Amino acid sequence: MTISRPDGQRSPTLEEVAEWAGVSRSTVSRVINGVSTVDPELRELVQRAIDATGYVPNLAARSLVTRRTDSVALVVSEPDDRTEQAEPFLNRIFTDPFLGRITAGALEVLRPEGIHLVIMPAESPAHHHVLRYLRQGHVDGVLLISSSDEDPLPQQLCDLGIPAVLSARPGKPLPMSYVDVEQQVGAKLAAEHLLAIGRHHLATISGPLDMPSSQDRLAGFRAALAVHGHAYVPSAAGNFTRASGEQAARELFAAHPEIDGLFVANDLMAEGALQALRDLGRRVPEDVAVVGFDNSIAALQCRPQLTTIHQPLEEMAAEMARLLLARIGKADPKPRSVIFHPRLVKRESA
Amino acid sequence: MTISRPDGQRSPTLEEVAEWAGVSRSTVSRVINGVSTVDPELRELVQRAIDATGYVPNLAARSLVTRRTDSVALVVSEPDDRTEQAEPFLNRIFTDPFLGRITAGALEVLRPEGIHLVIMPAESPAHHHVLRYLRQGHVDGVLLISSSDEDPLPQQLCDLGIPAVLSARPGKPLPMSYVDVEQQVGAKLAAEHLLAIGRHHLATISGPLDMPSSQDRLAGFRAALAVHGHAYVPSAAGNFTRASGEQAARELFAAHPEIDGLFVANDLMAEGALQALRDLGRRVPEDVAVVGFDNSIAALQCRPQLTTIHQPLEEMAAEMARLLLARIGKADPKPRSVIFHPRLVKRESA
DNA sequence: GGTATTCCAGGGAGCGCTCTCTCCAAGGTC
DNA sequence: GACCTTGGAGAGAGCGCTCCCTGGAATACC
Incomplete structure (x- = not known):
């Protein structure tokens, strides 16, 4: 802290408060x-002495002895191979409603506990920066949003013994707690809904295929359709941005103009797909029915409003925070997984 | 730090590294x-000893003596009165391309200096939380994104002597550095462009009127039109979200169907306005020309693509970081302001 | 060759806090 | 009244680091 107060003096110490009150340092500490x-x-x-002197505990001194900082990091990680995309990483994560919901959910749990949340983007070239930050002990633990099964960060945190909780099933088995949603079930809900409203030529726009959750949604969609006799399901991959959804939809409809039902792996891409369909002169839902995924604010903002698969991100983040707190509390509880249930939210697009 | 390493032991200390290398603590510290x-x-x-032991300096111990943490906070603040809006604060800030660009710009400067950036949302009920975090000395200084001239945070930081730099001219005069863009000039560029393409019935959608930058854009637009004889300019206020832009556009066109040129105080609201115009059956730019503000990614994502006023947010954030670093370095440099120039980016919407 | 000067490693103090241990006083028991 | 228990305050050590000061070896100077 470089608090050079206006009057030029440093902030008061425990000792000074004790002197003011005429008691010992220990007593003030106890209060x-x-x-x-x-x-x-x-x-x-x-208490009066504290108020009078404007005392605030020095965090560095405290955490030197307690080995706690009472803050946790929300790290949003991104692997190498996707770093050089059209839309910069920071733009993407700070534009996707995803992060806001995660943050809100985590804060819901952390704030009442007096734990601070710091948000750190960690695109690949800066990984070591963030890792250094975490190793230095700025935080007691980390909530890790990782978007690839190639991401080394989970493993690294594990090796370093830094308490962490993942936002999804890790690509490789790892002794860490995580939360997730039944991705395949979500995709199945979408598939069955599209079939139920009489669509026969189904296709899907998936997320990046190095993400377990993308793989699951794609696999779930295909599996559900296979049950109904659909052996082949055209698909194109996006990267969860609006632009990539638009692009993917164009490709898909260029190759398969007969498509009349589309499942898109997140709402943002679905919004892009809607854009593409408008440009192509296809009416939604009359000509093509579209189902998104997430039930984010974006689903309400597009025309027509999106039918989508609800994912309780806020609750999931809250649970992540709870799991992390538990992990920070005791050395080595058994890693736990908490799986949430998706549900279909019917609106106008399908 | 609660690093309970897998092997159950704490991370090594300077002393241990020194022993490994057979030198004194001081020497290791020097290295x-x-x-x-x-x-x-x-x-x-x-160096070999450090590598072998996997030593990482303990931040708490270090900053206890140096009184530096080598990290700064990016605080996004929001005053009381706007906290209870339709769209939650966290959704808004993590959905607006604004924050991503600011973060990117700040990191550009901070990372090479080895300074960490932590992002903290500070909606009003949590102000004291954040303030406590800052006072405890978690960070050396703060980059403050404040969105109202009623926001008490700048004043509080000032009183506490916490180094801070503002993202815009403060509502009340304050001895703090800030960056800004010539808001009025930006609005004037928009006004003149709309006139130049032959529009006569101009209106504007402004940002929240408790924000100096919103006031400036509105005033600038009106002033520029007054010069050309337009005494009255209809306006409606939004809150910088897409939904609010859509709403404002509806109101404006309900009351003034003759409008043929619209200046919107940010691109997100402009996107909403485009939506409303589409619903109203107005063609853009044929029936109504629309000019946005920001030149954010949103301007490229809507149809038609937005003509907008470019604001160099990344550079502004980088400059904020530089100003903050300077302020952290020495106790009390004179507060400085750095003003950037907007420019018109012509696309399809006007 | 003796002294002054530089260079560089080590030792010690202390940052501000927590936490354990000690100690004193008050109350309870027989 | 002598003893033990208990509640509650103070004293001391020490967390891991930096920084200043000291001192010895190497070099330079007269």
């Missing part, structure tokens, strides 16, 4: 930390 | 901090 064995009268006195 | 007065041979030896 600050809410230890009950303090005479109520003294407690009151010390 | 770590790149002090030049170390025998190259010893330096080499110490």
Whole structure:
């Protein structure tokens, strides 16, 4: 802290507060930390001293001894191979409603516990920066949003013994807790809905295929259709951005103009697909029915409004925070997984 | 730090590295901090010891004595009165391309300096949380994105002597550095362009009117039109979200169907306005010309693509970071302001 | 060759806090 | 009244680091 206060002096220390109140350092410390064995009268006195001096505990000193910082990091990671895309990483993550919902959910749990959340983007070239930050002990643990099964970060955190919780099933088995949603079930809901409304030429726009969740949604969609006799399902991969959805839809309809039902692996890409369909002169849902995934704000903002698969991201993030807190508490609880259920939200597009 | 390493032991200390290398604590410290007065041979030896032990400096211990943390916060603040809006704060900030660009620009400057950036949302009920975080000395300074002239945070940071730089001219005069863009000039560019392409019935959708930048854009637009004899300019205020832009456009066109030129205070709202115009059956730009503001990714993603006022957000954020670093370096440099120039980017919508 | 000067490694203090241990006083027991 | 228990305050050590000061070896100077 470089708080050069206006009056030029540093912020007061425990010792100074103690002197002001005429008690010992220990007593002040006890009051600050809410230890009950303090005479109520003294407690009151010390509280006045704290207010009078404007005392704030020095975090560095405290965490030097407690080995806690009372803050956790939300790290949004991105592997090498996707870093050089048209739309820069930071633009993508700070434009996708995903992150906001995750943050909100995590804060819901962390704030009442007095734990701070710091958000750190970690695109690949900066991985070591972030890793250094984490190793230095700025935070007690990390909520890791990782978007590829090639991402080395989960493994690294594991090796370093830094408590962490993942936002999805890890690509490789790892002794870490994670939350997830039944991706395949979500895709199945979409498939069955499209069939139920009488569509026969189905296709899908998937997310990046190095993401387990993308793979699952694609596989789930295909499997559900196979059950109904559809052996072949055209697909194109996007990267979860609106532009990539638009592009994928164009490709798909160029190759398969007969498509009348489309499952898109997130709402943002679905919005892009809607754009493409408009340009192609296809009406939604009359000519083509579209189902998205996420039930994000984007689903409500496009025309027609998106029928989509709801994913309880806020609750999932809250659960991640809870799992992390548990992990930080005791050294080595068994890694736990918590799986959430998706559901279909019917709107106008299908 | 609660790093309970897999093998159950804590991470090594300076002392242990010193012992490994057979030198003193001081020497290791010197090597770590790149002090030049170390025998190259010893330096080499110490480096091997560091690698072998996997040593990472303990941040708490270090910053206890240096009073630096080598990290700064990017705080996105929001005043009371706007917290209870349809779209939650976190959704809004993590959906607007604004934040991504700011982050990218700041990191550009901070990363090479080895300074970490932590992002903290600070909607009003959590202000004290964030303030506590900052006061505890987690960071050396703050880049403050504040969106209202009622926001108490700048003043508070100032009082606490926490180094900070603002992202726009503060609502009230304050001895803090800030960057800004010539908002009025930007609005004037929009106004003149709309006139130049032959529009006569101009209107504008502004941002929240408690933001100095919104006020400036509105005032600038009106002033520029006044010069050309337009005494009255219909306007409606949004809150910089797509939905609010759509809503504002509806209101505006319901009251003033003759409008043929529209200046919207950011691209996101302009996208919403485009949506509304499409619903109303107005062609853009034939019936209504639309000019946005920001030149964000959103301007490229809508149909027709937006003519907009470019704001060099990345450079502005980079400059903020530079100003902050300067402020952290020495106690009390004179607060500086750096003003950037907007420019018109012509696309399809006007 | 003796002294002054530089160079560079080591030792010690101390940053501000927590936490354990000690100690004192008050109350309870027989 | 002597003893033990208990509640609650203070003293001390030490977390891991940096930074200043000291001192010895190497070099330079007269």
